[in-house]
Amino acid sequence: MFIGKLSEPMLAALLDTVPVEFSITDADDKVVAWNRHETRLFRRSTAVIGKDVRNCHPKKSVATVERILSEMKAGTRDSSEFWLDLDVDGKSEKVLIQYFALRDETGKFTGCLECSQKIGHIQSLAGQKRLLD
Numbered sequence: 001m002f003i004g005k006l007s008e009p010m011l012a013a014l015l016d017t018v019p020v021e022f023s024i025t026d027a028d029d030k031v032v033a034w035n036r037h038e039t040r041l042f043r044r045s046t047a048v049i050g051k052d053v054r055n056c057h058p059k060k061s062v063a064t065v066e067r068i069l070s071e072m073k074a075g076t077r078d079s080s081e082f083w084l085d086l087d088v089d090g091k092s093e094k095v096l097i098q099y100f101a102l103r104d105e106t107g108k109f110t111g112c113l114e115c116s117q118k119i120g121h122i123q124s125l126a127g128q129k130r131l132l133d
Helices: 008-017 059-074
Strands: 021-026 031-034 079-088 091-103 109-118
Touching (some): 059 091
Antiparallel strands (some): 021 031, 021 109, 079 091
């Protein structure tokens, strides 16, 4: 449960500031929203809103996406993650992609959250860096 209340402008700023891009589908696998529209790794047209999420993935990935969603709906999976090396603006980037089942207070599947983020800089961290060092 989210504690506190954010104004719509503050929520919008938060969603576009976090270093993670995400897409949300509903219980019927329809795309309902995403953030970071202008800077996404996986860009899509706003015409995708309301369309089946399978249409947003390469054909070779659709069977895997279907399996993940099916297992989430069945309650046998709550998350899935994988990572890839992608060409991003001519540079190789390690990208982490995670899927999370969205469930209501009774545990009923209500949708899926897909998160993608560049993680190369995270993988290169070593030692410690304290606040403001």
